[in-house]
Amino acid sequence: MTENAAPFTQQERDAVYRAIAERRDMRHFRSEPIRDDQLKRLLNAAHQAPSVGLMQPWRIIRITNRSLRNEIHTLVEQERIATAKAMNEREDEFMRLKVEGINDCAEIFIMCLADKREQHIFGRRTMPEMDLASVSCAIQNMWLAARVEGLGMGWVSIFDPKELGSLLHLPDDASPIAILCLGHVDAFYPEPMLQMENWRQAEALETVMFENQWDSPSNL
């Protein structure tokens, strides 16, 4: 059927597990530029993601215009305040968190869902949202690639997608799903920043594993 690639060595396996373990959602950046060859490797990694029915539903908008970046930041700031109000008793605590590094990072990429997706039925007849799943896999690839390049990446989803779509002239049937902040960092957080800031503690794997039916504990 196919040629067979050599197995991954122990060192190669360890490298992938290390990237997965040390990847962080970053909000603190330095502003010096990223080399084009690094950016291209990151975007290629994204583009090698799996996609439902091979539809490749990702569209990637690089933001190089500084005043456009400022407008994007303003949209995020509006939604940050709206989110804080919706948090009720945690409003002040949320407002003290650093939730994005849009103004400081080297590069901004807006990850969008493509237009004309309704023609793709493969794997989506009952679950049309599988296109978002595919774009998310592309973002995770990019995140791991950034980590091994020593670059930080943050996924900001604090914005109104209609307003951001309008700012970037998206067709009505396309939609932005992520503001990706990318840049050099002084250091990677040793654990998720929201955990370091005592916003929330991560649950152990055992609490999310079941066997054969919901809530039935797994023997694994």
Next chain:
Amino acid sequence: MTENAAPFTQQERDAVYRAIAERRDMRHFRSEPIRDDQLKRLLNAAHQAPSVGLMQPWRIIRITNRSLRNEIHTLVEQERIATAKAMNEREDEFMRLKVEGINDCAEIFIMCLADKREQHIFGRRTMPEMDLASVSCAIQNMWLAARVEGLGMGWVSIFDPKELGSLLHLPDDASPIAILCLGHVDAFYPEPMLQMENWRQAEALETVMFENQWDSPSNL
């Protein structure tokens, strides 16, 4: 702020890019079992995924009951036929494709969206679907981990989520998003199977890249 980990070596970078490039959505499996230590590394990789507001919205159901696996296969087969009919002129061509390896693979995991998600507003006030994005990142981690272990994984989304949720006794506010088939393989496809079967050809990266606004070509 944080301790600084050593940079990734060139060999480590290459390993991550290799895993990203050689990962495939597999449908052909051998049936011999997977070692527990490998399964645990895969599930740990999934559980180290980023999640919006650190909500960790993934719930993972391992299917060890063979008759339950058969019932899952029956659900997929029903939806495969319904999908084929919806394809109109490509119905026969779709029916000839191998779209899943549920009966042959070693392990089935059902990836679900957790219940009680509405309490999580962080990064989701305007885009509640970011929980699906987080679970998708977990699946991509697991896919890359499987690849470096020499194991194939396939994401099947050809099913009615209500029917599968009912079969697994999911709460009303939880939802299955993936039937993950996992197993040893004779070989990994050298390119996406849907491309090898001439179902669809992948687009080049350039066609999905814009600058500052939709449809404006990128200089990168």
